[in-house]
Amino acid sequence: MRVRLEPRLTDPTLAAYALRAAVGGGLALALSAGLLALSDHPPASVLDALVRGAFGSWPAVQSTLSKAVPIGLCAVGIALASRANLINIGAEGQFFFGAFAATGIGLCLPEDTAHPLAVALVLGAGLLGGAAWAALAAIPRAVLGMSEILTTLMLNYICLLWINYLVRGPWADPLTFSFPYSPPILDAGQLGPVFGAIQGGFPVLLAAVALLAVVDSGTRWGYELRVAGDAPEAARYSGINAAWIVISGLCASGALAGLAGAIEISATTGRLQTGLSPGYGFMGVLVAWLAGGRPLPILLVSILYAGLLNGGFSLQIAHIPGAISTVLQATILICILGAGSLARYRIRIVRSTTA
């Protein structure tokens, strides 16, 4: 007797996806419980505190949905680029460059600018900033074929150092003494909350998710992204401009990350600071992968991820190391990705026919 994995010949159905998420999640839960028990924390109470911190009350839910905005926007961008087989690891850098551009506009505008105009200019600057930072990787990729995986990754570090320099040097706010903050942007450029205390960017996230679905199913550009990603030769055969696809795909991806940065400036902190993101751009990569790049799952998984982030904070308040939350994130990722790979195979048990 032996166990064989045979590739499935049919595409997995929606039920199969749900099943694999459930199996992966269950496995992740069991593994995490084991790890917690090993580290002398009662699994039940830790998980209870985690879930409570994430979704246990209306304020907790509001806070989770707010944190889902930057994660989700970065993930939508990353998923968009992945249509064209472009791997954007640079959402973090694009996020910060968008935040930088938004802050720049927000500091320059006269105080009496109309509120809607100011918000639009701040967010628009974020879009352009993110796209510009992504273009630094997109153009070498389109012209010279340089791997966008490496360039987008390395550009993250450059951008983080640039922000660090700004908030400690030329843009340091004299009123916050030694804190690495810029001065606040104009009041009119600040995006207020919606539905109580949910961050004002949440409708933008919903719109971005819907936009991804529309690009996928109803636009020529989305179609060309998919063809170029699947078969570059076929793209050339059908007259698709490969350079344009690389540049437009990566820049649109960066624009969404930049928008996430601008929203954080406009709706959360009101000023540029180094601690603006606890790694939203990198979480976006994980979320996009876990969701298989599909629009609705991206929304759900980014909310789940934001919940883990929030739950982690509440663990720290309860004197349980916040690292536990990071361990859980990694466990969930590995389990669901593993279950996802298995979903493409059929498990067969074979009785040996001969000696």
Added chain:
Amino acid sequence: MNAGFPIPLQVNGATAPLCRLQGVTKSFGKLVANDDVSFSVMPGEVVALLGENGAGKSTAMNVLCGLYLPDAGTVEVDERPMALGSPAASVARGIGMVHQQFKLVPSLTAYENVSLAVDRGRVWQRRRPSDEVRRLMAEVGFDLDMGKPVWRMSLAERQQLEILRVLAQGARILILDEPTSVLSPLESERLFMLVRRIVARGRSVILISHKLSEIRQVASRLVVMRGGRVVFEGSAAGRSSEEIAGLIVGTRSVSLAARPASAPGPERLVVENLRVTGHSGRDSVHDVSFKVRGGELVAVVGVAGNGQAELLDAIGGQKPPSAGRIVASGSRKGRGFAFIPAQHLGVALAPGLSIEDNALLGVHRRKPFSVWLRRREVRRHCGRVQDTFGVVADPDSAIRRLSGGNLQRIVLGRELVGDPDLIVASYPTRGLDIAAAAQIRNALIARAAAGAAVLMASEELEECLAIATRILVMSGGRIVLDRATAQTSLNEIGRFMTAAEAS
């Protein structure tokens, strides 16, 4: 028919089959690819396995090779059951397959490739062929420079090497999957001589082919499959091509439309002093000039590797010419110019996308579509493409699940939508079964008769003589013969094809 009766077979005095499939059944989802398939192979015989695309030949062979685990049935080698679903077990019991895509490492030499397959357990490779390999080469009569790297070998040499590699692994049942589709007539002759010497010592060959003349030439027995079942098993002796074709397609009749009557219209394609540089830096197309008028169906023929494929790729815009001029009526991006490349998946079709997405490829910038792709219009367009040659499949399913014949039907259907004035088709019937090939030939004839200019490359001379109005023979990258079909013959074409080779 007689599939259910065990017929006593006697070849070269042996009565026990070398290999026997018994009741092999394999389904993929709802599709039953093999339904109770049974046949046997005697030592020393060449069995032709025949059937249309999708008849279940590949599935049966993949079961034999251990790539598929059947749902039911057994395989016996030397009258002992073989472990199923394990490629290693199949190789150990002496089953070897030469696939259409060779499994050779281009950067290694011929010997290193053989060594990789035979001495896998050794840490150090031997520099020269072992005694066993040399004995095998002498016995079967391989003519190969074993120190030559594979990337410098011709397709025929690579095929010989692949056969040697499989035999060196101890194969006694050699499966050849459409071996002559990449060979010239002369090279095919050499291959058949090799096949005869391989079976002379009690090995057997299973030959998958669509070319009936070859089958009559080399096969001693026929196994015909249709719809996943074996519908005929019997001797090949004394059967005409028509009879064999009838067994393969069943009751459906296959007929060719008449060749378009040559009433030359306006010039639709002008090629002047075209030069294409190949990957080795030498010119693969050398100073070629010709014209194709509306109403003409021009066939480009030649021994494989004499520039035909490169010429068509250059005209289709897949390969930039290094000198010369191509003037075509219409552009590829606009309407009017259809190009069907030799390779479907990956060039004419995006393998990971759906049938619907592929039906749109290249057409997506044309009139009914805009920057918005409306779902209803896309669906309607896909329906038209599928209906052109009758491909029945869910538009949302992945294109790579279609058989080779259906892939070609989708490509042609898509390229012929909008009635192009100029059609350039690279090997449009390669690897297709009789019915599918006839359907595609008829479509090309019909387009030419309606006034379009058609240029096609083909490796089947009989096909070209039957449908083309004019024939161009290429040799050494040049056009060595340009003549109306009515004024030439198979003999003359063959002479010009091989003229440069002989000198």
